[in-house]
Amino acid sequence: MTSTSAAAATALEGGCTCRAVRFRLLGPPLFVHCCHCTWCQRESGASFALNAMIESDRVELLAGDPELVATPSASGAGQRIARCRNCRVAVWSHYSGGGDAVRFVRVGTLDEPARLPPDIHIYTASKQPWVVLAPGVPAVAEYYDRKQYWPAESLARREALRARRAGS
Numbered sequence: 001m002t003s004t005s006a007a008a009a010t011a012l013e014g015g016c017t018c019r020a021v022r023f024r025l026l027g028p029p030l031f032v033h034c035c036h037c038t039w040c041q042r043e044s045g046a047s048f049a050l051n052a053m054i055e056s057d058r059v060e061l062l063a064g065d066p067e068l069v070a071t072p073s074a075s076g077a078g079q080r081i082a083r084c085r086n087c088r089v090a091v092w093s094h095y096s097g098g099g100d101a102v103r104f105v106r107v108g109t110l111d112e113p114a115r116l117p118p119d120i121h122i123y124t125a126s127k128q129p130w131v132v133l134a135p136g137v138p139a140v141a142e143y144y145d146r147k148q149y150w151p152a153e154s155l156a157r158r159e160a161l162r163a164r165r166a167g168s
């Protein structure tokens with residue numbers, strides 16, 4: 001896939017603007033969403049959100065102690081956004097589906113965000129009309145079936161995560 005081999009070469013690091021929070025991704029993400037929903041537009045203050053989905057235990061906190069801020073979500077189930085306690089920049093979110101076990105890391109907080117381009121564009125039905133999507137990247141009007149789009153390795157990692165959660 002697009003980003004996996006590059007991301008494996010050297011660890012991706014990132015953090016907030018004041019640098020109180022710093023973290024490292026211990027390997028490539030499961031999948032990278034570019035979300036064009038109106039909720040992500042509001043929460044980013046821009047036109048889409050770029051989130052790298054990864055197991056929480058593959059995000060190593062190098063510095064800081066982000067605060068989890070309860071925030072409404074489109075599903076109604078809510079999300080928790082991890083923000084620096086000092087500058088308040090958001091570094092990742094937990095959604096109800098994956099719970100604490102999965103983080104949606106905000107790609108723009110990485111030192112080298114260009115290393116994680118989107119694997120899929122979602123909720124393009126509400127995309128800003130001036131945003132032009134690159135050819136060759138899947139794009140769906142709303143959400144999608146994971147089995148249809150995720151690489152086999154990511155599906156296997158997700159199954160392993162589910163098994164661990166069920167057994168704990």
Ligand SMILES: [Zn+2]
Nearest residue numbers: 016018084087
């Ligand atoms: Zn900060």
Ligand SMILES: [Zn+2]
Nearest residue numbers: 035036037040
């Ligand atoms: Zn969204």
